[in-house]
Amino acid sequence: MRWSQTLIPTLKETPAEAEIASHKLLLRAGLVRKLTGGLYTFLPLGLRALRKVEQIVREEMNRAGALELLMPALQPPDIWQQSGRYESAKDVLFKVRDRAKKEWVLGPTHEEVITTLVAGEINSYRQMPKNFYQIQTKFRDEIRPRFGLMRAKEFIMKDAYSFDATDEAAQVSYRKMYDAYARIFQRCGLKTIAVEADTGVMGGKFSHEFMVPAATGENEVAFCDACGYAANVEKATSAVQRSEVGGQRSEVEKFATPGVVTIEALSKAPYDVAAERQIKTLVYLAEGKPVLILLRGDHQLNEAKLTGALGTGNFRPAAAEEIFAALGAHPGSLGAVGITHLPVYADEVLRDAADMTTGANADGFHLRNVAIGRDIQAAHWADLRLVQAGEPCPKCGQPLKIQRAIEVGHVFKLGTKYSQALNALFLDEAGKQQPAIMGCYGIGVTRTLQAVIEQSHDDNGIIWPISVAPYTVCITPLNAAPESAVMQRAEQIYAELTARGVDVIIDDRSDRPGVKFKDSELVGFPIRVGIGEKSLAKGEVEIKPRAGALILVKAEETVAKVMELIQQG
């Protein structure tokens, strides 16, 4: 490609809309342009990089035995009603109407479609295992699009769906995808960690997320350097010790705490009750009914875990007046002592705890010497707390670390939720009808592209790995006059590299060297071949790896040296 003939609208200044490095660079390097919030046009250069990511995904999916197909983005709502997600996923569903006023949905994902397909086409265990995938545009009515391609209303996803006859076979399918994902991200030059993840509204049994560590990530992962344990904080646990039983078992004592409505205030003079000796009482409305949630004072509620404990995601914190109606006190003075008319969910850490302090359900009063079991009857015990950095790893006891990360891939073992709802049944060896066991596997392709930039850039611009760079080599002649020796040499190298199948762009613009160098570094081509009059007079050409030191080679050895660098990756 000739620079002068394509469109690479680089920007010297950062558009005001961009906040994080990768978003700024997407715009400054001329890869994408925003149409409106959450919707982007891929310009020629950005599209080339995107296609390379897609191709890596495609190759690895094919290698893993998955079959590519393409499903409609526009979908009938009735299959969403059958799966129950017309309701449960209604917040993200885009809906449109045709001229007959009939409603359609724009697919945020394709479990319903693929399961409908399989229900019709696969009837026997002999036809399995099968794994279908597509690379396609998804539509999600995101609550807040953010950070360019990171969270958009429309984005490109690779989604795959496996169908197996037995649990063991499904396990194998899951493992294949897990391994394929590791290879995909590695080939994209990304450092990822696979973490145990919550299954959320997708349903299903267990899952892993592939995370790119980044300060700008929207997720948090807890991990252990010592043993390799890693989990999304929504799922992570720790081996925090239960509060010790405490020596004495004095009677519960009510004491005045005027104006004290926070854990912190109670932990200070004159009360001096350490946060870990306090019981935090939260009131939620689950399916519209109040429930109490008890945590140690220094712990925080993990709502993903609460979803599991309650068996529903339909809950919210109660408002102050709702709390007063339920307990007769306001937030800050709440407790579960003597509560029998409301369900009580308590975090495991509190089991058997004694000598605790909690609210008295009377504004301005707390209770001390409270013992769980004696004074508080918790009907439900569960792991409900959010892990905190420094807590002991649940596997090996070493301190956990917590880091923000970008989720680029997610593998789920789904089970039979969709196959049952949409009748994807088959006959097993014994002639018995069974629902297929499903897995689903997603990669945010556009997000992966941005994650590469987020993880690989410097002050001058993007540093593309060769595998996903829009062009591998940028030839930079410092004199663009067609008849100049510099340009003729540049053309010759351009032709030879092109003949060898290298993706190469030649900067044939008649701009000054500084402009070309800056642009080439901003866009981040892995290898720049610089040809100037001075060095060429000595028979030399410069090769500058984007992330490495300048190499001077004899002009006639340029192509060989470039090929060598590409081989090395």
Place this chain on the structure above:
RNA sequence: CGGGGCGUAGCGUAGCCUGGUAGCGCGCUUGUUUCGGGUACAAGAGGUCGUGAGUUCGAAUCUCACCGCCCCGACCA
């Protein structure tokens, strides 16, 4: 949806408080110049000041509504 911020030329912005000529830098066009790190000089083109209503002799500026964008939040009693 709640809170905050911002909408002035393709991009970045000043002007707004205190109403009266829309200004600067980058980019773009033309010419000269320069020719290894976003050259220099000169001359230009380009603006419904987000939209609409109101106040006023007069609105980018004041008021109201709406639209759009960005950030934080939408759990932690």
